[in-house]
Amino acid sequence: MTSPDPAGTHRDPHPRDELLAAAVEYAAGQGLTDISLRQLAAELGTSHRMLIYHFGSKQGLLAAVVAEVERGQRDAVAQLRREPGMTPVEIARLMWQRFTDPELWPLERLFFELYAQALQGREHTGGFLDAVLEPWLDLFTQLHVAHGLPPERARACARLGVAVTRGLLLDLLATGDRDGVDQAAQLFVEWYESALRSARR
Template sequence: MWYMGEARDALLDAAVEYAAHHGIADVSLRQLAAALGTSHRMLVYHFGSKEGLLVAVVREVEARQRAFLADLDGSLPPVEMGQRLWERLSDPAMWPYEKLFFEVYSQALRSRPHTAAMLEGVVESWVAPIADLNVRNGVPPGDARATARLSVAVTRGLLLDLLATGDQDGVREAMDRFLALYLNAYGGSVSE
């Protein structure tokens, strides 16, 4: 039925919002359902399990981040695009989502039930659009995918560093250095 998708989307939006303010990894499915104004049965119906809901939340937040990247003004210098994306990703308001991302990612890597879906596209969903952006910004097509993958790896590594240490200045300096390396390698072309 058409309204079931709308109900799922509304629950997912509410879970994303709840996660931003309270975190959800340590909350039981019943507690989360009560906080979202629904029943645990509805969450199970729409997401299969608590882990399925966590994966859905992570995927939704990731999709919003990719949409932010896609919406950045294409006339901006690539370094500035990278800096703006980094500012968004490293904003303390994003930390609850990022902690959840790494927690669910780790569970998926350990083959925890209902989290395997997390691994589907977790890298490629970022590599493909960044590689396209790289090519548009003058990175040779033969280098575009590898540099996009490197960009994803560096960004995730620095986010993990930031969450572990809280060293915003040190991590920002490292990202600036990474962007400068891209700038030097591609004559002014840098993405993410």
């Protein structure tokens, strides 16, 4: 069944997924904080009414963009898991390289902005805190269990890895000290590798 036209004049030529993909691409290149919904709609080749129809508000669109980017990052981890011989430590190193790519910084700034709003209980962030943590914990818990850790220990390792990664990313975005943050990440990975070996004994 075709969705009704909220403007009452024509059908939306852009399905929600296409609009969301375009918004993610725009956010990666230009950011979304300082642009109005009408301006963004023009950049995406649609109308602000269509964006409101699909996402409710600009803030709803921002939340959808962050959720989509997070999903893509988890898909990247899942793909690495399927490669023969890939260990949690090797995945951690590869994902750190991915996360620290400067092309992702506008999206990561948006992530932390929305995270702060969720902590303040903003209405448009309902469910954000659960959605932004639990899927990662489940993914990395499964990864660690598959490499011999007991479930409880695996979940603790997953939580620590997510927390450290996000903390270091916030440090990088705040300071721009790439060398210092990379050194700290390398130190954590070395500890992490040793801790995993000990946990499997």
